[in-house]
Amino acid sequence: MTALSPEAFVERLRQEGAQRYHDHHPFHQAMHAGRLTRKQLQEWVRNRYYYQSRIPIKDALIVAKSEDPAFRRMWLRRIRDQDGEQGGEGGLEKWLRLAEGAGLPRAAVARFDGVLPAVRFACDAYVDLVRSRSLLEAVASSLTEFFAPDLMSRRIDAWEQHYPWIDGASLAYFRSRVTRAKLDADDAIGFVTAMATTRETQDQAIAALIRKTEVLWALLDALQLAYPLDAIP
Amino acid sequence: MTALSPEAFVERLRQEGAQRYHDHHPFHQAMHAGRLTRKQLQEWVRNRYYYQSRIPIKDALIVAKSEDPAFRRMWLRRIRDQDGEQGGEGGLEKWLRLAEGAGLPRAAVARFDGVLPAVRFACDAYVDLVRSRSLLEAVASSLTEFFAPDLMSRRIDAWEQHYPWIDGASLAYFRSRVTRAKLDADDAIGFVTAMATTRETQDQAIAALIRKTEVLWALLDALQLAYPLDAIP
Numbered sequence: 001m002t003a004l005s006p007e008a009f010v011e012r013l014r015q016e017g018a019q020r021y022h023d024h025h026p027f028h029q030a031m032h033a034g035r036l037t038r039k040q041l042q043e044w045v046r047n048r049y050y051y052q053s054r055i056p057i058k059d060a061l062i063v064a065k066s067e068d069p070a071f072r073r074m075w076l077r078r079i080r081d082q083d084g085e086q087g088g089e090g091g092l093e094k095w096l097r098l099a100e101g102a103g104l105p106r107a108a109v110a111r112f113d114g115v116l117p118a119v120r121f122a123c124d125a126y127v128d129l130v131r132s133r134s135l136l137e138a139v140a141s142s143l144t145e146f147f148a149p150d151l152m153s154r155r156i157d158a159w160e161q162h163y164p165w166i167d168g169a170s171l172a173y174f175r176s177r178v179t180r181a182k183l184d185a186d187d188a189i190g191f192v193t194a195m196a197t198t199r200e201t202q203d204q205a206i207a208a209l210i211r212k213t214e215v216l217w218a219l220l221d222a223l224q225l226a227y228p229l230d231a232i233p
Numbered sequence: 234m235t236a237l238s239p240e241a242f243v244e245r246l247r248q249e250g251a252q253r254y255h256d257h258h259p260f261h262q263a264m265h266a267g268r269l270t271r272k273q274l275q276e277w278v279r280n281r282y283y284y285q286s287r288i289p290i291k292d293a294l295i296v297a298k299s300e301d302p303a304f305r306r307m308w309l310r311r312i313r314d315q316d317g318e319q320g321g322e323g324g325l326e327k328w329l330r331l332a333e334g335a336g337l338p339r340a341a342v343a344r345f346d347g348v349l350p351a352v353r354f355a356c357d358a359y360v361d362l363v364r365s366r367s368l369l370e371a372v373a374s375s376l377t378e379f380f381a382p383d384l385m386s387r388r389i390d391a392w393e394q395h396y397p398w399i400d401g402a403s404l405a406y407f408r409s410r411v412t413r414a415k416l417d418a419d420d421a422i423g424f425v426t427a428m429a430t431t432r433e434t435q436d437q438a439i440a441a442l443i444r445k446t447e448v449l450w451a452l453l454d455a456l457q458l459a460y461p462l463d464a465i466p
Contacts, residue, residue, distance in 0.1 A: 060296035064291075067286070067290075069326075070320060072293070073313075076316070
């Protein structure tokens, strides 16, 4: 099998990612359609924080895999974005404010109280993938960010419309990701297309992205099982 | 065995580290006494660059071990110090300029040409220690920095006196470490004393520091074997 052209490779990544992206999941569709109960939305915020908390860890593992100071410098920005330049800043802090805005006790969310076992397993599997695979696969697994900016924009609109009990200021995390995820995805796609120049490595990158979509999907499966949609209260 | 007081624990770390620190190594003593040939000094610079190149990698592994954004923020600064905020900056860049100042071709040093196998083994063992051990042990292994500021000051004086053929501007790496290593060591000792509150964890921290001194020592052993001191040319 000959290597795909860079354009065809990027198109394959987009297709494989888009068709499996978690915006198709029933729980996610219910969220954006305004059909989640307050409890269900809270539990999504709470469980998703465990995923968020794994991001700087997996990004540090990616930094540790690179021999190139320029790549490390680029990727380090992601950790700085999540952890902030000082206390009280950064993506994790914004997510905890989202949790507060959704009526959850901040300390309990920060301690991962009530995180479902299957959510932990899926998120930990993501960290393990990044730890154990090649730098190329680890970076390719981040390419779900391709789809994030559009999703974040739609989410802000949907939440403001359907869940007005959440203070609009607490949606700052989603707002910050609209532009940030675009830049991050551009960095990552540039690296992946430059490194995956054989069909074998291109297939590895595609497989890693698919595995990542499975992680995000499994997170929502766990929520839907624990907090069924349209249940009679 | 009861836990040592914080003061006694720090004193033990200092003692165990100081007596094994590589400034006692014959090759290092010859370096500071002006007894290295040009070739020997060049090979020290060249081989030591492999050690330097492992630093941001092991520091990223340390960041990945922490669940605390405040700790990660603190430790990330070390990676930023080595890799720089942009191209042409940072500790690794300064070391490559040192290599050029010592008359070595920059590209060959950056490619690790001529790095001795035993130097690779020792430095890779350091990265493995950090990867496989607890966060406490990984941080404790950095505590050789206790002794670095004083050593860097003495090194600048010794090199300016004994090796005037090296441009003084290329000693910028050593100069930058005088103040930086002090701050880094203070951060690390604060963390280690806060975390190691049982005799068992204190002993683990001490063992990790000793292992690290063995890494630095082995690097110089390899150089001395390959480039014997006081050999008849």
